Amino acid sequence: MNSEQSSATSEKWSVEKNTGLRFFLQTVIARAYPRIIGQQREKSWMFFDILLPMLAVSAYVFVYRAIDAPDEYVGFVVMGGAMTAFWMNVLWSMSSQLYWEKEMGNLSLYIMAPNSMMAILLGMALGGLVATTLRALAITILGGWLFKIPYEVTSFGQLFLVFMLAMVALYGMGMLFASLFLLLSREAWHLSNLAQEPVYLFSGFYFPIKSFNFWVAASASIIPLTLGLDAMRQLVFPSGAALGFLSVPLELGILSGLCVIFLTSAKLLLAHMEKLAIREGRLTESRR
Amino acid sequence: MNTTKRTSLNIQSLIPNRATFTRTFRVAAWLGWQIESNWTDPFLFAIYSIVKPLSGAAILVVMYSIIINGAFKSPIFPYIYLGNAFYMYVGGVMTGISWAIIDDREHYKTLKYMYVAPIHMPTYLLGRGVARFTVSSLSVLITILFGVAFLHVQIDLAAVNWGLFFVSLFIGVIMLAMMGLMLAGVTLLIAQHVWFIGDITAGALYLFSGAIFPLDVLPKYLRPVGYFMPITYWLELLRRSLVGSVAQAFPTLSRFSNTELMGILLGLTVVFAIFAAVIFFWCEHRARERGMIDMVTNY
Numbered sequence: 001m002n003s004e005q006s007s008a009t010s011e012k013w014s015v016e017k018n019t020g021l022r023f024f025l026q027t028v029i030a031r032a033y034p035r036i037i038g039q040q041r042e043k044s045w046m047f048f049d050i051l052l053p054m055l056a057v058s059a060y061v062f063v064y065r066a067i068d069a070p071d072e073y074v075g076f077v078v079m080g081g082a083m084t085a086f087w088m089n090v091l092w093s094m095s096s097q098l099y100w101e102k103e104m105g106n107l108s109l110y111i112m113a114p115n116s117m118m119a120i121l122l123g124m125a126l127g128g129l130v131a132t133t134l135r136a137l138a139i140t141i142l143g144g145w146l147f148k149i150p151y152e153v154t155s156f157g158q159l160f161l162v163f164m165l166a167m168v169a170l171y172g173m174g175m176l177f178a179s180l181f182l183l184l185s186r187e188a189w190h191l192s193n194l195a196q197e198p199v200y201l202f203s204g205f206y207f208p209i210k211s212f213n214f215w216v217a218a219s220a221s222i223i224p225l226t227l228g229l230d231a232m233r234q235l236v237f238p239s240g241a242a243l244g245f246l247s248v249p250l251e252l253g254i255l256s257g258l259c260v261i262f263l264t265s266a267k268l269l270l271a272h273m274e275k276l277a278i279r280e281g282r283l284t285e286s287r288r
Numbered sequence: 289m290n291t292t293k294r295t296s297l298n299i300q301s302l303i304p305n306r307a308t309f310t311r312t313f314r315v316a317a318w319l320g321w322q323i324e325s326n327w328t329d330p331f332l333f334a335i336y337s338i339v340k341p342l343s344g345a346a347i348l349v350v351m352y353s354i355i356i357n358g359a360f361k362s363p364i365f366p367y368i369y370l371g372n373a374f375y376m377y378v379g380g381v382m383t384g385i386s387w388a389i390i391d392d393r394e395h396y397k398t399l400k401y402m403y404v405a406p407i408h409m410p411t412y413l414l415g416r417g418v419a420r421f422t423v424s425s426l427s428v429l430i431t432i433l434f435g436v437a438f439l440h441v442q443i444d445l446a447a448v449n450w451g452l453f454f455v456s457l458f459i460g461v462i463m464l465a466m467m468g469l470m471l472a473g474v475t476l477l478i479a480q481h482v483w484f485i486g487d488i489t490a491g492a493l494y495l496f497s498g499a500i501f502p503l504d505v506l507p508k509y510l511r512p513v514g515y516f517m518p519i520t521y522w523l524e525l526l527r528r529s530l531v532g533s534v535a536q537a538f539p540t541l542s543r544f545s546n547t548e549l550m551g552i553l554l555g556l557t558v559v560f561a562i563f564a565a566v567i568f569f570w571c572e573h574r575a576r577e578r579g580m581i582d583m584v585t586n587y
Binding site: 212 | 327328336481
């Protein structure tokens with residue numbers, strides 16, 4: 001083979017590699033892709049993901065009806081039930097995702113690959129967010145129809161902003177937890193399981209957070225869904241403002257702050273935990 | 289010539305002898321306890337066992353108190369609180385037994401070894417449920433004590449009908465174990481959504497059995513589902529045995545005496561037990577024939 005032929009062959013087989021921001025975005029899309037497409041291929045997931053929260057929502061709605069609660073509380077329950085889908089997604093498909101990847105043997109491949117772990121987590125978050133939004137929307141519409149809930153949105157712009165900020169902060173929190181869970185093994189499952197009911201309680205998924213005293217509600221506000229849910233209820237229900245914990249603009253400000261805090265912390269902690277996990281040999285262990 | 293060989297169920301092989309039953313049950317219970325508890329130190333395990341149920345109960349307490357302004361002496365409150373507390377057994381026992389199949393098949397990948405071991409499989413699964421029963425008992429006890437101490441749930445120990453309480457509890461746990469066995473059988477045959485099957489069944493029963501609200505609150509067309517479920521009668525008997533006054537406040541089952549309720553519970557338990565045994569052995573038989581015992585779905 002002469003040099004001309006050799007050069008032609010190498011040109012034929014050379015692949016243009018993305019670097020920098022393009023590579024980062026490519027990784028984000030690549031990781032988000034299976035989550036979004038996976039849902040289209042396995043539609044029965046959607047059915048179960050809607051049915052399970054709907055059962056809990058219905059039970060709590062009937063409790064309110066048994067004690068003759070005003071109708072807006074029924075609406076609060078449906079909205080809270082819809083938002084449980086996001087919390088479940090953050091717990092099981094963000095926080096403990098790296099534990100599942102470890103169990104299946106994929107985690108070491110993630111670490112070996114030349115892409116950023118932050119981009120992988122961001123892709124996971126983006127894919128999870130899109131897929132879960134569809135479920136939450138379905139629960140809200142189905143619950144609204146079943147229990148005849150009067151939604152009266154006062155500002156669609158603010159509602160969209162609150163939702164987006166709450167989601168960015170929440171999934172930032174999920175990325176932060178995912179890096180912490182890198183070191184965990186079997187206990188990851190139990191810790192995710194433990195974080196369900198207490199958060200439903202303190203974030204006011206089924207009642208207004210204002211029912212707690214100020215400091216309990218303020219402490220619970222570290223979880224972005226607490227303020228997100230409170231602000232959304234104020235914007236969606238006629239009596240929501242009277243039962244709100246803080247004003248919507250203030251909650252928007254705090255949620256913006258939480259977005260910055262969680263995303264920055266996730267970046268710093270991920271780098272630290274990745275190094276620690278490599279040093280301690282925890283990336284490939286499987287303690288069942 | 290027809291070469292198809294039909295396999296059939298050998299009924300005698302389905303019933304264990306006493307030694308096999310005792311050995312299998314004891315070892316399965318010990319194994320279940322290790323799996324449930326040894327992932328952490330006892331202190332964290334105790335917190336885990338207490339925080340989760342108390343938070344679930346606290347959600348209902350807050351919902352109730354903001355609407356009724358803390359009128360905890362109303363009969364609806366002990367109805368909700370005790371129903372929710374005892375319902376923990378449903379998730380614990382029923383889901384615990386069926387979960388053993390998922391754990392052994394998908395996670396530890398040991399289900400095939402269990403099938404080649406000289407044990408009786410249904411007894412093994414029931415034994416695996418003992419750990420969850422123990423943890424649930426602790427959670428129920430703590431939740432009730434918390435209610436008595438801080439939320440004015442009035443249980444007069446001298447007035448409690450202990451005989452009715454323990455007999456109802458015993459029959460109820462057997463009934464839940466049988467329902468768990470039924471779910472375990474179904475789990476053997478399915479690859480998708482096995483993780484949800486226990487939660488969805490427990491969630492549906494929570495809604496239809498009047499655990500946290502009287503059945504009259506349900507739309508009329510849904511009430512018959514609740515009347516068909518043994519859990520509805522079980523919870524009513526437990527409430528009556530602890531706080532008899534609750535029974536008179538709600539008309540749903542007030543026309544039944546304790547003896548009648550016990551008779552219904554026993555009858556439905558027997559029906560469900562027979563149904564569970566038939567379903568489990570049929571599913572197990574199908575799973576063997578289709579080679580699904582050692583299936584790992586990675587789903």
